[in-house]
Amino acid sequence: MGSDVLLQEQRGRVRLLTLNRPAKKNAINDPLWIALREAFTAASEDDGVACVVLAGAGDSFSAGVDLASFGGSEADTPHPFESAARAVASFDKPLVAAPRGVAVGGGATVLFHADVVYAGASFRMRLPFAALGLVPEWASSYMLQANIGAQRAAELFYTAEWIDAARALQLGVVAAVLPDEDVLDHALQRAAAIAQWPVSSLREIKRTLRLHHEPAIEAAFVAEQAAMARQAGSADNLEALTAFFEKRPPRFN
Structure with a gap:
């Protein structure tokens, strides 16, 4: 069930979705964006699914956007990120996340749409937007x-x-x-406790x-979206990306 990049497993009335690019720390490329969109849409429409659990394969949750995935799309073709993000944001049933290891950028911000997040002890999160x-x-x-809260959120965004x-x-x-080895089982147990109730009630x-x-x-x-259009490809953004690939500190003007 599912695709190579997004594994899907039905456990009773709980659907487990696992980001499955462990060699790339589950960085999200075009096929994974599309798979996420389709999986959340399908789970929303399936009354046999009462709760979804989102996890990552290997030792990380997600390193965020695979930068290479933004290089090959046609200029007039909408990038699948937007529709995938909206499918997660509008998901109308309980969503439980079970991250461990790194969660960066989009690999972290997706967690803010989960109703409950249980993290492994190795969990480390970064919102690197200012640095990029x-x-x-x-x-x-x-x-x-x-x-x-506003102050805590501002501190995380501004400091990266x-x-x-x-x-x-x-x-x-x-x-x-929880310990890394226990976090997924714990999340699945809590999801099963949620999924025992009527789907109609959970939706409401x-x-x-x-x-x-x-x-x-x-x-x-x-x-x-408007701000990203202004910043992506700007001098600061290009310097940040160049510095990243050259493994040096960026030199912002």
Whole structure:
């Protein structure tokens, strides 16, 4: 079930989705964006699915966007990132995440759309947008504030610093920290406890929880897309990427 880059497994009324590019630390390329979009759309439409668990194969959750995936698309072809992000953001059933290891950029901001996040002890998160001369995405400019408060969110975005599992727990980014070997089983057990209830009720509860956030999420998507269009390919962004590939500190003007 699923594709090579996104494994899907049905466990009762819980659907486990596993990012499956472990050799690339589950960096998200075009096929994985498309697979995520299709998987969340299908899970939303399937009444046999009451809850989804999202995890990563190997020792990392996701290193974020695979930079190579932005080099081969035709100029007039929409990149699948936007539709994938919106499919996750609009998912109308409980979503539980079980990250361990690194979660960077889009590999971190997807977690802000999970209803509950259980992290492994090795979890390390970074929002590197400022360091790349870019802006937040996945409506994270709103979602992180909504989850942990404006000052804490601003500090993480402006500094682009790493935070470990203990700091993520303190901030409220994750609900609990468990040993790496236990985190997925724990998430699946909690998801099964959720999935015992009627799908109709779970949908309505999520709708009531998210209803007042929806206008702000949409505004964030629009604002981030416009800002990203201004920043992507800018002198600062190109310097950041060049420095990254040359393994040196960037020299911003």
